[in-house]
Amino acid sequence: MADVLPEAFLRAVAEGFPSDFLTREPGELQEYGRDWTRVYSPAPSAVAFPRTTDEVARLLALCNQYRVPVVPSGGRTGLAAGAVAPRGELVLSLRRMTRMDPVDLLGNSVRVQAGAVTEAVHHHCAEHGLTWPVDFASKGSSQVGGNIATNAGGVKVIRYGLTRQWVLGLQVVTAQGQVLELNGALEKNNTGADLRQLFIGSEGTLGVITEATLKLAPLPGKQDVFLFAVPDVAAVLRLFREARRAPLLLSAYEFFTDKCLARVQRHRKLRSPFEAPSGCYVLMEAEGKDPSEVESWLGSLFERGLVTDGTLAQGASQASELWALREGISESLSATGLPHKNDVSLPVANLEAFCSELDAVFSERYPGWEIALFGHIGDGNLHINIMKPDDMEKAEFLAHTKKADPTMFELVRKHGGSISAEHGIGLLKKDYLSFSRSPAELEMLRTLKRALDPNNILNPGKILDV
Amino acid sequence: MADVLPEAFLRAVAEGFPSDFLTREPGELQEYGRDWTRVYSPAPSAVAFPRTTDEVARLLALCNQYRVPVVPSGGRTGLAAGAVAPRGELVLSLRRMTRMDPVDLLGNSVRVQAGAVTEAVHHHCAEHGLTWPVDFASKGSSQVGGNIATNAGGVKVIRYGLTRQWVLGLQVVTAQGQVLELNGALEKNNTGADLRQLFIGSEGTLGVITEATLKLAPLPGKQDVFLFAVPDVAAVLRLFREARRAPLLLSAYEFFTDKCLARVQRHRKLRSPFEAPSGCYVLMEAEGKDPSEVESWLGSLFERGLVTDGTLAQGASQASELWALREGISESLSATGLPHKNDVSLPVANLEAFCSELDAVFSERYPGWEIALFGHIGDGNLHINIMKPDDMEKAEFLAHTKKADPTMFELVRKHGGSISAEHGIGLLKKDYLSFSRSPAELEMLRTLKRALDPNNILNPGKILDV
Numbered sequence: 001m002a003d004v005l006p007e008a009f010l011r012a013v014a015e016g017f018p019s020d021f022l023t024r025e026p027g028e029l030q031e032y033g034r035d036w037t038r039v040y041s042p043a044p045s046a047v048a049f050p051r052t053t054d055e056v057a058r059l060l061a062l063c064n065q066y067r068v069p070v071v072p073s074g075g076r077t078g079l080a081a082g083a084v085a086p087r088g089e090l091v092l093s094l095r096r097m098t099r100m101d102p103v104d105l106l107g108n109s110v111r112v113q114a115g116a117v118t119e120a121v122h123h124h125c126a127e128h129g130l131t132w133p134v135d136f137a138s139k140g141s142s143q144v145g146g147n148i149a150t151n152a153g154g155v156k157v158i159r160y161g162l163t164r165q166w167v168l169g170l171q172v173v174t175a176q177g178q179v180l181e182l183n184g185a186l187e188k189n190n191t192g193a194d195l196r197q198l199f200i201g202s203e204g205t206l207g208v209i210t211e212a213t214l215k216l217a218p219l220p221g222k223q224d225v226f227l228f229a230v231p232d233v234a235a236v237l238r239l240f241r242e243a244r245r246a247p248l249l250l251s252a253y254e255f256f257t258d259k260c261l262a263r264v265q266r267h268r269k270l271r272s273p274f275e276a277p278s279g280c281y282v283l284m285e286a287e288g289k290d291p292s293e294v295e296s297w298l299g300s301l302f303e304r305g306l307v308t309d310g311t312l313a314q315g316a317s318q319a320s321e322l323w324a325l326r327e328g329i330s331e332s333l334s335a336t337g338l339p340h341k342n343d344v345s346l347p348v349a350n351l352e353a354f355c356s357e358l359d360a361v362f363s364e365r366y367p368g369w370e371i372a373l374f375g376h377i378g379d380g381n382l383h384i385n386i387m388k389p390d391d392m393e394k395a396e397f398l399a400h401t402k403k404a405d406p407t408m409f410e411l412v413r414k415h416g417g418s419i420s421a422e423h424g425i426g427l428l429k430k431d432y433l434s435f436s437r438s439p440a441e442l443e444m445l446r447t448l449k450r451a452l453d454p455n456n457i458l459n460p461g462k463i464l465d466v
Numbered sequence: 467m468a469d470v471l472p473e474a475f476l477r478a479v480a481e482g483f484p485s486d487f488l489t490r491e492p493g494e495l496q497e498y499g500r501d502w503t504r505v506y507s508p509a510p511s512a513v514a515f516p517r518t519t520d521e522v523a524r525l526l527a528l529c530n531q532y533r534v535p536v537v538p539s540g541g542r543t544g545l546a547a548g549a550v551a552p553r554g555e556l557v558l559s560l561r562r563m564t565r566m567d568p569v570d571l572l573g574n575s576v577r578v579q580a581g582a583v584t585e586a587v588h589h590h591c592a593e594h595g596l597t598w599p600v601d602f603a604s605k606g607s608s609q610v611g612g613n614i615a616t617n618a619g620g621v622k623v624i625r626y627g628l629t630r631q632w633v634l635g636l637q638v639v640t641a642q643g644q645v646l647e648l649n650g651a652l653e654k655n656n657t658g659a660d661l662r663q664l665f666i667g668s669e670g671t672l673g674v675i676t677e678a679t680l681k682l683a684p685l686p687g688k689q690d691v692f693l694f695a696v697p698d699v700a701a702v703l704r705l706f707r708e709a710r711r712a713p714l715l716l717s718a719y720e721f722f723t724d725k726c727l728a729r730v731q732r733h734r735k736l737r738s739p740f741e742a743p744s745g746c747y748v749l750m751e752a753e754g755k756d757p758s759e760v761e762s763w764l765g766s767l768f769e770r771g772l773v774t775d776g777t778l779a780q781g782a783s784q785a786s787e788l789w790a791l792r793e794g795i796s797e798s799l800s801a802t803g804l805p806h807k808n809d810v811s812l813p814v815a816n817l818e819a820f821c822s823e824l825d826a827v828f829s830e831r832y833p834g835w836e837i838a839l840f841g842h843i844g845d846g847n848l849h850i851n852i853m854k855p856d857d858m859e860k861a862e863f864l865a866h867t868k869k870a871d872p873t874m875f876e877l878v879r880k881h882g883g884s885i886s887a888e889h890g891i892g893l894l895k896k897d898y899l900s901f902s903r904s905p906a907e908l909e910m911l912r913t914l915k916r917a918l919d920p921n922n923i924l925n926p927g928k929i930l931d932v
Contacts, residue, residue: 180910349651416650451916
């Protein structure tokens with residue numbers, strides 16, 4: 001581990017900040033030096049725990065002065081190693097910055113510090129009939145700042161869009177330690193380029209988000225949760241087309257294959273939702289306008305052979321049971337095996353062609369391997385999990401997938417897709433960025449990075465090298 | 467008029483482009499040198515009419531080489547002089563680039579060239595039950611590229627959000643003549659900073675938008691249109707709070723004062739919607755979930771004294787009549803007098819305090835003057851129109867308002883507002899930008915501009931000087 005912290009920097013921190021501001025304790029370095037990606041070894045030099053924006057600003061000014069590389073760090077639930085510190089960086093943890101202001105009931109918004117946990121924000125707003133509709137399985141650990149810095153997606157994007165749409169204002173500290181207050185609590189503000197947008201999704205490489213004013217939505221009305229069995233991916237897409245034109249307001253349209261279901265059943269000891277096995281399953285959540293209309297739409301699906309089986313959850317506990325089949329997948333794959341994860345997206349119109357060509361890639365590169373497909377297919381987003389064969393060594397498996405990934409990414413590119421729909425790039429997908437961004441785009445990304453962080457202290461080496 | 471076009475540049479254009487590519491005809495210079503802002507005199511050196519992205523790219527490369535300043539130009543319906551060419555610039559008109567691809571019914575999107583007229587896009591999509599929900603009075607002239615470059619707002623923002631939310635992909639030509647294809651037709655794509663967002667709302671100062679893939683929404687269901695009479699702005703806001711919690715999906719919540727109504731009635735020869743006069747009016751458009759629920763909600767408004775009068779349009783023609791009262795305001799103010807326009811926004815929670823303090827500013831700076839207030843109050847957006855007194859010269863009026871504006875902008879700043887909610891900055895509001903953006907933000911805007919357009923050829927002098 002290279003220790004990159006100059007003595008003078010450490011003295012300045014000791015003099016200017018509280019005594020519990022910085023830790024270099026090995027256990028904490030291990031803990032705060034990594035996110036949920038388990039491919040890189042954490043090796044930070046120190047971890048800082050600021051309590052205020054002013055502390056963040058003063059710290060970054062010092063880091064800039066002494067050229068100390070900084071890894072901004074939230075709930076560390078990321079899957080692309082965006083919050084991993086493998087090279088002696090200083091981790092800047094936002095975990096002490098958890099303040100949540102009272103909910104603004106006139107503006108339907110709430111200002112919080114970046115370290116507020118997603119689920120805590122949900123609880124904070126729910127008593128007022130409001131929610132921040134950024135929702136995914138790791139909401140119990142993920143933090144607001146990290147959600148914004150990664151433009152998090154999740155299971156409700158089809159109804160609410162990405163995190164980007166639910167941020168009214170941002171407070172950001174620049175690489176130079178300047179504090180920007182961007183857009184306040186305004187819905188409309190056309191006064192030059194919208195700097196907020198630069199920081200949303202930039203994975204901490206352009207600035208550190210310290211506070212945010214979140215836009216809130218009314219809690220949704222009564223949701224119906226459906227589970228359907230269909231033979232294959234083409235049928236999943238056919239049903240999607242129908243569902244989008246149905247008398248329903250869709251809030252989730254998720255799919256998974258029989259392989260995923262088998263892993264969830266094995267890990268969580270659940271019984272099968274249907275008597276006959278099926279190739280694919282669709283979990284659909286929707287707000288119906290009129291129960292009898294929904295009923296007759298449902299009937300027509302069977303009549304027209306669009307589904308082979310289906311169930312509508314009766315009550316909240318059945319709904320949770322159905323959701324558990326979908327939300328348990330990621331955890332079950334990791335608990336029962338070693339998945340190599342990819343998170344791609346395609347234009348919805350190209351999904352079918354992509355999926356049928358994908359099968360050819362699988363048979364060529366992974367003949368006979370177990371592949372678990374699931375995802376937010378209504379947004380064009382597929383999670384592709386190649387499972388390590390039981391009789392293969394981990395190193396051989398990783399080497400094999402690394403070699404095979406480009407074939408798949410080539411297919412993604414051919415169909416106008418993205419090699420990272422919602423996980424981000426971080427360190428994990430950096431080598432493949434050019435499959436989704438052109439040389440001109442990469443050059444513009446570098447230009448922006450150099451302009452805003454000339455000393456390259458903010459999450460250096462993440463997304464791309466400058 | 468300074469002619470800034472070097473001979474060598476003109477020769478290169480003559481050699482490399484069709485003979486009808488460039489015009490220097492005085493009538494066309496006048497026409498294409500201005501937008502709907504009538505404060506600056508148009509004085510372009512030439513107007514170019516490319517047909518393809520390749521022509522735009524080659525033209526910009528030449529402009530960059532010869533340091534020719536360029537004003538990108540769409541439907542020229544802007545109100546902040548963002549598309550005015552007052553200093554010998556080359557106007558780059560997108561008017562020949564009107565191609566619209568077939569609607570993608572799987573992806574609910576459509577790719578069009580930047581010169582496609584907003585309303586033409588609406589017609590193109592409507593037959594498929596879809597719409598691009600960017601909607602405002604000038605939609606018959608405004609173009610897609612201009613809408614995106616100004617992040618246009620309008621009357622449906624409360625339901626659909628700003629233009630920014632309805633852009634999947636952008637094709638942009640940089641100052642150096644490079645073509646960027648940003649985001650294709652993807653809903654989800656977290657592969658580094660989202661460059662699309664930089665160009666949306668940057669008023670042609672960072673790049674020229676040549677094509678866009680627009681995200682489409684289903685055409686809305688049956689809309690109810692209501693007109694309510696209420697005594698004052700406080701009552702408008704009280705009613706808004708109720709409406710937002712009503713069993714309705716709001717698509718518009720617009721207000722106007724008695725002064726606006728009087729001007730519309732005078733200009734369009736319309737009769738009063740209600741028997742008794744009132745201080746303020748609210749036009750509300752909404753999709754009701756259940757007619758009987760809407761009925762009883764409406765009744766409760768009267769019972770609780772929240773409105774003094776009200777009407778629900780019976781049928782489409784009555785609905786248009788009510789809408790005409792609101793949509794005719796801008797035109798009627800200009801036709802019956804000379805308005806000095808401001809377009810401010812406030813956090814919704816601060817609107818009431820702002821409006822009550824605004825009265826004090828009016829009595830101090832404009833004692834006894836006619837002031838016509840209207841706007842998209844559900845988004846916190848107020849259009850403030852100071853009408854020229856009949857017995858005052860135009861020059862004196864303009865000088866007076868220019869002196870008085872900062873007092874109002876100071877109040878906007880105090881309440882966390884924006885001096886330009888949807889019109890943009892252009893030339894018209896440039897001197898006041900610092901009321902809405904901090905010195906650190908202005909410096910970052912300059913840094914971005916210098917990084918992306920080092921020779922300052924793209925709409926130079928608009929938004930801010932570098």
